[in-house]
Each structure stands twice: as structure tokens, then as C-alpha cells.
Amino acid sequence: MSKALIVYATRTNQTKGIGELVAEGLRMAGVDVQIMSVQEFDKAGVNPEDFDALVLGSATYHGEMMQPMKTFLFKLERYSLEGKVGGSFGAFGWSGEAPGRIFDTMKNIYQMKMVGGPLRLKSAALGGGIEMAQGYGKEIAGALNDAA
Numbered sequence: 493m494s495k496a497l498i499v500y501a502t503r504t505n506q507t508k509g510i511g512e513l514v515a516e517g518l519r520m521a522g523v524d525v526q527i528m529s530v531q532e533f534d535k536a537g538v539n540p541e542d543f544d545a546l547v548l549g550s551a552t553y554h555g556e557m558m559q560p561m562k563t564f565l566f567k568l569e570r571y572s573l574e575g576k577v578g579g580s581f582g583a584f585g586w587s588g589e590a591p592g593r594i595f596d597t598m599k600n601i602y603q604m605k606m607v608g609g610p611l612r613l614k615s616a617a618l619g620g621g622i623e624m625a626q627g628y629g630k631e632i633a634g635a636l637n638d639a640a
């Protein structure tokens with residue numbers, strides 16, 4: 493069974509909710525998923541190299557991803573992630589820069605095999621967000637099957 497790790501940064505839990513729906517989509521497609529905040533990651537002792545896919549999320553504040561996700565992206569330098577399947581997501585209000593910045597870093601620095609475009613949602617509950625987020629999870633699962 494393929495394994496995916498979802499790590500998110502959030503302030504008011506919208507991004508967490510989107511991440512949980514992406515996790516549902518992955519699980520529906522038979523992928524084993526662990527989901528945690530950046531803060532939980534620091535305590536959990538998990539190794540991203542043990543996963544086939546890494547999916548990262550952050551809300552956008554003041555035109556940027558949240559500081560804990562920036563720090564986390566630097567921390568990933570100690571792991572070998574090249575060729576792993578990747579995705580990014582995040583809640584936003586109007587400009588939503590964070591998911592795109594995360595996506596570009598995973599692609600250009602970590603040479604990951606990125607899926608789709610970044611998933612940007614105002615809220616998981618609005619405008620078909622539930623289906624879109626679950627669908628993104630299924631799309632990532634599809635990329636895992638292609639890689640197998």
C-alpha cells in the first residue's frame with residue numbers, strides 16, 4: 493500500500509479541514525495517510541523519506557505562506573525527496589499565494605513529481621470545496637499508481 497504524509501500550517505483550521513478532505517480522497521483510493529500540523533511533525537518523529545507522497549498545506553497571510561511552513565520547507569533539505577509524488581493546498585481569502593509558493597519549492601528545490609496545480613480553496617465548505625479537495629487526494633493517488 494502506498495503511503496502519503498500531509499503536513500499543514502493553519503491559524504483558524506480552514507487549511508486543516510482542506511487537508512483532512514485531501515486525506516479522505518487519498519484513503520478512498522487505497523492510500524495509507526498520516527496527517528499532522530507542522531508543530532505535530534516536530535514531535536512525531538516521522539521521516540518523510542518513508543512516504544511515497546508528501547502533500548503540504550498553508551493558509552495565506554499578508555501575501556505569504558505561514559512562517560512555520562517556511563521553516564518546515566527549509567527542514568526538508570535534510571531528506572531525499574527527489575521523484576516522490578507531491579501536492580500542495582491552502583485556504584485563502586483573496587490572493588492565496590501560499591499553495592503556489594509551496595508547490596514551486598517542492599518542484600524546483602526538492603525535484604518532486606508534482607500533481608495538478610496547487611489546490612487553493614477559500615474554505616473547504618464553500619463552492620464545491622469538499623469535492624475538489626477529495627478529488628485532489630484521488631488525483632495524487634492516481635499519480636502514485638502511475639509511479640508504481
Ligand SMILES: Cc1cc2nc3c(=O)[nH]c(=O)nc-3n(C[C@H](O)[C@H](O)[C@H](O)COP(=O)(O)O)c2cc1C
Nearest residue numbers: 503504505506507551554555583584585586587588
Ligand atoms: C490578518 C490577515 C491577513 C490575511 N492576509 C491574506 C492575504 O494576504 N491573502 C489572502 O488570500 N488571504 C489572506 N487572509 C485570509 C486567510 O488566508 C483566510 O482567512 C484563510 O481561510 C485562513 O486559513 P486558516 O484557517 O488555515 O488559517 C488574511 C487573513 C487575516 C486575518
